[in-house]
Amino acid sequence: MSFEDLSIADRIAKIRPTVPDSVRLIAVSKLKPASAIRQAYEAGIRDFGESRIQEAIAKQEELQDLEDITWHFIGHLQTNKTKLALERMQWIHSLDRLKLAREIQRLVAKGSPCPNLCLQVKFRPDANKSGWDWSGLQQDLPELDDLGGLKVRGLMTILPFGLPSQESQAIFQEARQSCDRLQQQSWRHLQFSELSMGMSEDYPLAVDAGSTMVRLGRILFGDRPK
Numbered sequence: 177m178s179f180e181d182l183s184i185a186d187r188i189a190k191i192r193p194t195v196p197d198s199v200r201l202i203a204v205s206k207l208k209p210a211s212a213i214r215q216a217y218e219a220g221i222r223d224f225g226e227s228r229i230q231e232a233i234a235k236q237e238e239l240q241d242l243e244d245i246t247w248h249f250i251g252h253l254q255t256n257k258t259k260l261a262l263e264r265m266q267w268i269h270s271l272d273r274l275k276l277a278r279e280i281q282r283l284v285a286k287g288s289p290c291p292n293l294c295l296q297v298k299f300r301p302d303a304n305k306s307g308w309d310w311s312g313l314q315q316d317l318p319e320l321d322d323l324g325g326l327k328v329r330g331l332m333t334i335l336p337f338g339l340p341s342q343e344s345q346a347i348f349q350e351a352r353q354s355c356d357r358l359q360q361q362s363w364r365h366l367q368f369s370e371l372s373m374g375m376s377e378d379y380p381l382a383v384d385a386g387s388t389m390v391r392l393g394r395i396l397f398g399d400r401p402k
């Protein structure tokens with residue numbers, strides 16, 4: 177029997193021991209039905225990642241009886257969906273632009289809850305992904321720190337597609353060092369205790385480099401519909 181034929185529960189049983197307890201395992205359930213989330217929940221998973229707000233809400237409605245799920249938003253967030261994201265998600269990993277940070281601040285000031293946030297950073301140029309490059313982030317950090325209502329907890333990064341593993345390892349280490357450097361600076365509000373990195377293809381390297389949250393989709397749920 178090949179890995180592809182295993183049930184979600186069997187996959188989780190195999191993969192979970194490969195992620196240290198100190199690292200939060202987020203099961204990325206985007207494009208998978210609520211029934212798949214329920215199976216993963218029954219196998220012990222409590223953190224789920226979604227990349228579209230409407231899709232996440234539909235699944236939350238179906239899974240209302242599972243009260244202790246922590247929902248993570250990992251996709252590009254359109255500004256007009258911000259309020260829903262604040263109300264529905266406990267984490268947003270993909271805070272990727274100053275404009276979105278300002279909108280979150282505005283809504284939180286008006287009473288919306290503020291999820292935990294990660295700043296999405298690109299450590300290599302990647303036209304297909306949003307996020308700050310390192311120098312752009314340096315420019316925006318002072319204003320982000322001044323937006324007092326935000327619960328920035330750390331950084332998130334996604335590697336460019338198809339890198340050789342040595343290069344992946346180098347970028348993960350660079351991300352860890354960059355996060356450490358930010359943590360050593362004295363910010364009024366920003367915190368950098370979290371580093372969200374590692375997906376199905378590369379998470380062992382990310383964990384070795386010091387990831388605190390891995391986001392695993394296909395390795396737990398199987399291939400997604402295109």
Ligand SMILES: *Cc1c(COP(=O)(O)O)cnc(C)c1O
Pocket residue numbers: 204206227250251334375376377391392393394395
């Ligand atoms: C889809 C997605 C994942 C999961 O990717 P897999 O390769 O299926 O593990 C992780 N992070 C983000 C931001 C994603 O969009």
